[in-house]
Amino acid sequence: MPEQKPKQPPAGRAVVFESPTGETSTPELDDVVMDVIGRIADKWTMCVLEVLAQNGVLRFTRIGDLVGSISQRMLTKTLRQLEEDGFVIRTVYPEVPPRVEYQLTELGHSLCAAFCGVWLWAEKHYDQLQSLPKKARSA
Amino acid sequence: MPEQKPKQPPAGRAVVFESPTGETSTPELDDVVMDVIGRIADKWTMCVLEVLAQNGVLRFTRIGDLVGSISQRMLTKTLRQLEEDGFVIRTVYPEVPPRVEYQLTELGHSLCAAFCGVWLWAEKHYDQLQSLPKKARSA
DNA sequence: CAGAATCCCTGCGGATACTG
DNA sequence: CAGTATCCGCAGGGATTCTG
Numbered sequence: 347m348p349e350q351k352p353k354q355p356p357a358g359r360a361v362v363f364e365s366p367t368g369e370t371s372t373p374e375l376d377d378v379v380m381d382v383i384g385r386i387a388d389k390w391t392m393c394v395l396e397v398l399a400q401n402g403v404l405r406f407t408r409i410g411d412l413v414g415s416i417s418q419r420m421l422t423k424t425l426r427q428l429e430e431d432g433f434v435i436r437t438v439y440p441e442v443p444p445r446v447e448y449q450l451t452e453l454g455h456s457l458c459a460a461f462c463g464v465w466l467w468a469e470k471h472y473d474q475l476q477s478l479p480k481k482a483r484s485a
Numbered sequence: 486m487p488e489q490k491p492k493q494p495p496a497g498r499a500v501v502f503e504s505p506t507g508e509t510s511t512p513e514l515d516d517v518v519m520d521v522i523g524r525i526a527d528k529w530t531m532c533v534l535e536v537l538a539q540n541g542v543l544r545f546t547r548i549g550d551l552v553g554s555i556s557q558r559m560l561t562k563t564l565r566q567l568e569e570d571g572f573v574i575r576t577v578y579p580e581v582p583p584r585v586e587y588q589l590t591e592l593g594h595s596l597c598a599a600f601c602g603v604w605l606w607a608e609k610h611y612d613q614l615q616s617l618p619k620k621a622r623s624a
Numbered sequence: 625c626a627g628a629a630t631c632c633c634t635g636c637g638g639a640t641a642c643t644g
Numbered sequence: 645c646a647g648t649a650t651c652c653g654c655a656g657g658g659a660t661t662c663t664g
Contacts, residue, residue: 379604383603
């Protein structure tokens with residue numbers, strides 16, 4: 347069976363995102379999306395984003411409490427990365443004891459809003475999802 | 486067990502997702518979402534999902550070509566995990582040479598659809614996003 | 625062709641200790 | 645309070661080799 351498809355992938359990915367409704371993305375957009383996913387798609391980042399999305403302005407320790415079992419190290423790294431990427435604003439008050447407040451930027455808020463579709467999807471398919479084979483689920 | 490663990494919360498977060506429009510989730514839903522994120526939120530999984538979403542039924546090697554620079558090891562692992570999690574169907578044809586075809590399940594398709602909001606968000610904020618500090622960008 | 629198995633290196637991330 | 649610095653285990657993942 348001779349493959350007539352001329353679309354041979356060059357070096358690197360050749361993925362182009364396309365929505366079921368026919369919305370296609372450009373390779374550049376695809377690249378950006380993958381990049382963003384790579385930045386935010388980890389447990390702590392997601393948790394911190396959501397905590398901030400819900401509570402607005404929060405201090406360092408407070409975020410840690412709300413997230414739960416995150417180490418200071420990871421909380422710091424996560425927040426700094428989010429700040430560097432423009433999703434979070436960090437405000438330091440020159441006081442003693444020190445006070446540092448964090449809040450989402452517009453970009454951060456819009457990102458959380460975009461993810462809303464995933465929550466809704468999860469809700470809709472809750473039965474199937476919660477019965478998935480346990481993998482890293484808290485024992 | 487004489488070992489004293491003063492505060493060991495249920496290995497837990499206290500995060501509850503809530504959309505900007507006021508849609509709140511239950512802790513259970515939150516848990517499921519985090520679980521799903523943990524399953525799919527990595528470079529290769531996302532790529533493979535998208536490749537399958539676009540092209541429908543694909544063979545092993547073809548997926549690898551479309552994704553680009555993925556190793557066989559990771560491709561296998563990724564596909565098996567997706568299969569185990571119910572996002573992909575794996576069909577083996579008892580032939581020589583062997584032929585194995587992959588395709589998304591309904592759940593897989595719906596997940597990709599849910600992520601559509603993220604592509605749209607990325608498109609809208611393309612300027613800000615593509616100018617983020619390079620981190621692990623690999624062309 | 626579609627993988628399984630192996631080697632091996634990297635870095636994520638937890639725990640702990642110290643500081644302004 | 646809000647970090648920084650350090651040690652370190654271990655899992656992720658690339659490259660390579662073997663096989664039905």
